[in-house]
Amino acid sequence: MTAKNLYAYTLQPVNYEISEAEQRQAQLAIWRSTNKIGTKTWAIMAAVAVLSIVGIILLKNYSTIFCWVALVCVVAYFLIRKFGLEWYVKRKMNEFPVQEIKGIRLGVQPHGIIMRQKMGAQEGVGAIGWKDIYEWYNTPDFMLINFKVKGQQGAYILPKRMDSKNFPFNTIRKHLTETVGEAKKV
Numbered sequence: 001m002t003a004k005n006l007y008a009y010t011l012q013p014v015n016y017e018i019s020e021a022e023q024r025q026a027q028l029a030i031w032r033s034t035n036k037i038g039t040k041t042w043a044i045m046a047a048v049a050v051l052s053i054v055g056i057i058l059l060k061n062y063s064t065i066f067c068w069v070a071l072v073c074v075v076a077y078f079l080i081r082k083f084g085l086e087w088y089v090k091r092k093m094n095e096f097p098v099q100e101i102k103g104i105r106l107g108v109q110p111h112g113i114i115m116r117q118k119m120g121a122q123e124g125v126g127a128i129g130w131k132d133i134y135e136w137y138n139t140p141d142f143m144l145i146n147f148k149v150k151g152q153q154g155a156y157i158l159p160k161r162m163d164s165k166n167f168p169f170n171t172i173r174k175h176l177t178e179t180v181g182e183a184k185k186v
Contacts, residue, residue: 010107013116014167018157023098026142026157031089033137033186037081045074106156108171113145113156128154130179138183143169145176 048070055067107114112129128147137144143158163169176183 013105013107016104016106020098029186049074130175136176136183137186139186
């Protein structure tokens with residue numbers, strides 16, 4: 001390595017602090033990614049809507065009532081699924097406190113992500129190997145890394161503001177792409 005090359009890993013771990021708002025934003029983004037309306041559901045809603053409109057046009061008098069009811073049900077389902085569930089999830093998220101993260105420092109090394117945490121007078125050290133990470137998400141605001149070590153699942157929400165020469169996201173992306181594969185879409 002020459003003096004011109006930058007060291008791609010962390011020499012000193014950097015402070016890992018994430019606010020409640022950042023945690024909530026990441027939780028909501030992950031929830032939104034799992035709350036997509038599937039192709040089969042779209043096809044059923046379209047078929048019911050088309051048949052209802054055709055029924056309204058072709059049928060006369062009181063016979064159109066069931067067509068109007070079906071059309072209203074499709075619209076209500078869509079609105080509840082799109083807006084109602086998100087409102088409910090936000091409300092439920094606010095009922096549960098987020099984990100306060102203090103005194104943790106993270107670093108990037110060739111074998112994984114290193115965590116240091118003060119515990120009283122001692123400092124604990126842990127490592128999450130690249131092989132322990134089973135999925136990751138890359139969004140414009142944060143990177144989410146899910147891992148499993150010794151049967152315990154965990155996650156790191158890494159805000160993009162941490163991306164610096166002291167905590168290189170490019171190195172993390174490179175290792176994750178090699179070990180886990182491409183980032184999942186949110």
